[in-house]
Amino acid sequence: MEKVEKALEFRDVGKIYRRNHFFKTAETAALKDFSLDVNKGEIFCLLGLNGAGKTTAVKLALNLIFPDSGDIKVLGEKPSPEVVSRVGYVSESPYLFPYLTARELFNLLGILSGLNAARRAQAMDRICDFLSMGDFIDKKIGECSKGMQQRVLLAQALIHDPDLLILDEPYSGLDPVGIAQMRQYIEKLNAEGKTILMTSHLIAESEKIAARAGILKAGRIAKVIPVRQGLLEKEFLEAVL
């Protein structure tokens, strides 16, 4: 049997948030014995109720927070700034620099990603074309509409042509047209060979594009299932309730 290559591996990962307040430490276990594999080339959807640990898992993969226990591998390596250079990340809301234009932001992030001027220019042309950003690329991000900002957010994740794309609630705050557009972009990127991990609690949308889904409940993977049309909601409810 052919061995499936993994884009992302979590093994028995534990993460506890500690908050200090007046010499007292409050602890919240966000992930407990969390294990999950995302195969290369697939669209994998991580589902769960609010506070289930979806964003924590994403942040661990991106090296923004560090695990208390267990092992994580991103594209075969432990999370580090170097491996993160092969990952694109789209956050839940358009957390961007409002006083920069999209072009300036891409330029800065391109430089930080190690791209030279020629590759940055090439990447910008490719992305502008892909996301139809030509009319607002030189507009300050703070003056762009929510839909435009969402496209800027997706574009910044693609500037360095990553192998793995992590989308945290990509449909958050979008209207139906925006959701349909985002779905098309995700499908196109996957067709180009990019592995996609997305978190969501929009089950119907996840069902339309994901190959497999992992259902998170209170910091643990309750089950990983292949997505079958019309059955995801039932499986999700069974797992979380």
Add this chain to the structure above:
Amino acid sequence: MKAVYNVAKYTLLENARSKSFSLSVVFIALVFVSAFIFAKLSEVVEIRAIQDIGMGAVQFFSFLTALFFAVKVAFVEGQNKTIYLPLTRPVKRSEYIFGRYLGIILSAALEIAAMGMLLTILLYLKQAKFDSFYFLSYFFIFLKISMITAVTVLISLASTSQASAFIFSFLVWITGHSLGEVEFLLDEMSPAMVTMVRIFKWIFPNYTLLNLADYTAGRFMAAAGYLPAVLYAVFYVFAVMWLAAAVFEKKEF
């Protein structure tokens, strides 16, 4: 170094476009109003008053702007998650925070230069002569702002709220200006208090060493000139920023 340079460049660009620089407009208004009010007084009092109010305002407004930018970079961007954009790139966290710091102090330098130029022109119009002392004063204000910016970055990284970052930074600014005065009371203090004050002098930025008024009074000039004060400020900034980088390296977002 390329990352530090570019982060600093875009930080400067962002700051220049933000509304925070509008504080300088308040400064301009303040200086001109004071100039007109004091024009009613004798010439000597008028010039002295414009000089004191002007210098005080250059320092205070550049302090406020630097404080705002430093808290934004080291605390607010972590809270609103903007920091995820650069930190999910192959850039060392220490390079990023140094670049941000550099961008803030360059913004402060621009603001001090703009306000200083206006004040110098105003004083020239009143006195009909240039005094190089003003330029030295602006440079020393810049050194003080560089120090408090580094401290604010460090405090903001360790703070749990924006308000506490502002308050603690403000307290450090005030304490730093009081250390020189406390020195005069050492003879009256118990040995334990003296030790505590000496420790404080190492921890807090000692702004007395950078107050040009003390130099012109001949307190430091005779000893070694301005160089020790400049070296002290540079050393202090590097020490605090090194600590800030170490905190930032371990910080979870």
